[in-house]
Amino acid sequence: MLMSLSLRVRIFLLFAGLAGGALAAVFLGLWLGYRRLGLPEQSAAFVQGGVVAAFLVLGVVAWIWYLFDLNVAKPIESLAGTLRARAHSNASGEIDTRPAQYLGDLAPAATAAARSLSETRSALAEAVARETTRLMAEKQRLEALLSDVDSGVILCSGDHTLAFYNGQAIDLMGADMAQPGLDRRLFDYLREGPIRLAHERLMATGDSDAASDLLCATLTGSRVLSARMRLMATEQGSVPGYVLTLRDVTADQATHARREALLAEVFDRVRRPAANLSTLMAAIPEGSAAPGKLDTALREEVAALAAAVTDLSRRHDDGRGEGWSLVMTRASDLLDGLRARMEGDGLAAETQADALLLRCNGFEVIALLSGLTEAMARAGISNSFRLVVEEDGTGALIRVVWQGNALPLALLESWLDAPLEPGIAPAPRRSVLATHATEIWPEKAGQGANSLCMPIPQARRVVRRPAPIARPVVYDFDLLSKARSAGVQDTRLQDLTYVVFDTETTGLLPGQGDEIVQIAAVRIVNGRRVEGEVFNTLVNPRRTIPLTSTEVHGITDAMVQDAPFVEEVAKRFHKFAEGAVLVAHNAPFDMEFLRRLEPEIALRFDNPVFDTVLLSAVVYGQHDVHSLDALSHRLGITIPEEARHTAIGDTIATADAFLKLMPMLQGRGFATFGAVLTEVRRHGRLLKDLN
16 A cells, blocks of 8 residues: 555655654653652643653654655655656656755766666667668568569468468469458468368478478369478467468479470471481492591481480480479379369369379379369269379379269270360370370279279378487498598599488398388589489388388388399499499488498498588587588578488488588688598597487
C-alpha cells in the first residue's frame, strides 16, 4: 500500500511518525519523573514543561520535514518526472538542476544521463534511417532480382500461407486461377499432397540444411511443376516456414524437344555427306589424286571426320536412354501429378504407391499415362482408374488399373504413335519408353479388371534421413607420407588431377565383416569437375544388407543381387583413380575398405590422399563442426534430401566442397600439395573427434 503513495507523502508519513515517537518519549519521561518525585503541588510545573517540550519537538520535526520536502523530496520527484519525459516522450532541452542543488551529484548525473540518452536516440534514429534506406534499396534490388529469375520463388509460413512470391510464381500458379495473394493458402493454387509431405519430411529430419526436391501440379492439373523446398530458421517450438522454388517442367520439356529435334537434324544432315565423302575417297586409288603425304593426310582426315560423326551420333542416341531429365522422383508425387492431370480431363482416379524414389522424367510419364487414359475414356473403355506404383526388384512397376473391357494391343500401339503433348512436345508417346528404356503393355488384373503395366528400371526405397553417423576412425599417416606423395610435393594444387569418391557399406566395421555395397567417384581436372567422367556402381557384398544400413543409404539386397563383386569393382576403380590424388570426406573409413582388398587384387591404393575433414579444419579451425552437412552449408552447397547418403550424391557434394576449399587454401599461402600436407599434419589431433 505504501508503495502506491508518492515519495513526498511517504516522507511526510516518516516525519509524522518521528514526531509521534518524540512526543511519546517526552510524555513518558515526564510521567516517570512525576512518579519518582511524588510531589503533587509541583504537577502543574511538570505539565507546563511537558507541553512546552512537546511543542518544541513538533516545531523542530516540522521544520526539518519542510526543509527535507523542499530540498530533497520535491527535487527528486521533479527530476524523476523530467527524466521520464525524456525517456518516454522524446522531450529535449537541458534539465534545470537548481532545485536539486542539495542532492549532491544526483542532478549532474541525471543531466549527463539525459544528454547521453538524447545523443544515443539521435544516433540510433540516424542509424535506423540509414539502415532503413539501405534495406529498402536492397529490398528493391532483391525484388528486381527475384522478378528476373527463371524460377518461381514462394515464401510460406508454417501453416502454408503465402508471405512472398515473385512474378514467375504468379505465372506458374495463377495461370488458370485467380492471381495469388498474400496471406492466402498455397493449397488454393497447388496440389496439397506433395508439398505437405515434403514439409513434414524436412521437419522430421531436424536438419536446417536439408532440402527436398518434389514434383507437384497446379490445382487443376494443367501444369506439372518441379519444386525444391528448404525450411527457414524459426523460433524454438514453432512450425517452420519454407522457401519453395518452382520450375515449369512443361516449358523445359518443350525446349528439350526442340533441342533434340535440332540435334537429330544436324546429325542426319552431316552423317550423309561424311559417309558419301568416305565412300568416294575409298573408291579413289591411293596416290592417284594427290601426291604422297597429302593423299595419306587427306584420307586420314576424311576417315576421322566420318568416325567422329558416327561416334557423336551414337553417343547422342545412347544419351537419350539416360535422359537429361531423369531424376529421382517420389512415387507419391508422380501419382499425385498424374491424378491431377486426369481429374482435369474429367476422369476419376485413386492412387496407391509404395515408398519409392523412381529415376524418371516425371513430366513425360505423366503426359504419357494421362494421354493414354484420356484416349481410353474417348474410346469408351473406362473413365475411372486406380493408379498403383509397386516395388519390382531393382526397379518399380506402374500399373493403371480399370474395371471393364480389355485394351487391344493394336489400339495401344496406334495411340503410342500420337504426339506426347500436341503443340508442346511433338515427339511420339513411344519416345518416352525409349528414354526410360522400358515398355508398356496391357494385361489382365483379375476379377474383371485390366491394367496397363509400365516398368521403371531404376528405383530405390524412400529412407528416413539418418542422424549424423559417428564413423570409426582408422587412420594411417603413411597414406600421407613423403614416399607416397614425393611426386606431387611441389606441384601446385590446380595442376593436380583429383578423384573424389565415397562408399556406402553394410556397416561401420571394415575389419569385422562389413563390405562395400556402392562406390562412386568423379574426376577433377584443371580445377573443374569433369561431368562426363563418373564412376558409379553397386557392389554385391556376398552377404545380406542389414535393415539399419538400408535405412541409411536405401540399398536393398535385391538391388545388388546382379551387381559385380567387390574385387572386380576395386580393379576398375583403381584404374579410374590411377595417377590422381584421392579425395574423400573422412577418408580413413573409405580407404580402410579399399586397402583391405590390396592382397586379393594384387594392386595398391598408394595414391596421395586429401581428407576434406582435415582441409575444413585448416580453413575454419579445429573447434568448428566438420561434418559434410556443416561444411556444405558453410560453402553454400545444397545436398538434396534424396541424394544424401547415396555414394554419388555425397561424392558430388564433397567434390564441390573441395573445389571451393582449394582457393581458400591458396589464399592462406598453401599453394602446393606439400604445403597443404604439412599444414594438415598439424591438425592430426582432430582425428579423435571426426564427425
